[in-house]
Amino acid sequence: MFRIRPEQLEILTESGFEGQIIDHVREFFPEACADLGMERLWILVREAIKQARAHGLEEGPHICLFVDLTFIFGRDFDSQPWAEEILGDASLAVQRDVQMLRLKHAAFDRLDAMETHA
Numbered sequence: 001m002f003r004i005r006p007e008q009l010e011i012l013t014e015s016g017f018e019g020q021i022i023d024h025v026r027e028f029f030p031e032a033c034a035d036l037g038m039e040r041l042w043i044l045v046r047e048a049i050k051q052a053r054a055h056g057l058e059e060g061p062h063i064c065l066f067v068d069l070t071f072i073f074g075r076d077f078d079s080q081p082w083a084e085e086i087l088g089d090a091s092l093a094v095q096r097d098v099q100m101l102r103l104k105h106a107a108f109d110r111l112d113a114m115e116t117h118a
Contacts (some may be wrong), residue, residue, distance in 0.1 A: 017060065018045055026041075028068070044070070048066060048070040049063055049067065051070070062096055082106050082110055083103060083106065086102050
């Protein structure tokens, strides 16, 4: 009988989560995913998840939003002033749902501004 050590289980669980995110982005960003190819897609998703966690995001929906914004605005979107202000707001660290809602609204505002200037 095989035994799975806790650290192995964590890796398996994380791989499953990454796979769910991959499925999600392939559904909502098919062209970008096709352009990247599977290997680069996995790397981008892993990096985005790591960045999200560096900002203290742990819940699946919050990480998924972060990954979505990475696909929309690029890998360094979190260092842009509009995102950095929200992600760096320590008062929101205990209110992640509020923080993510603000981030989402700021992203929509940013997209609207980009469309207006296009």
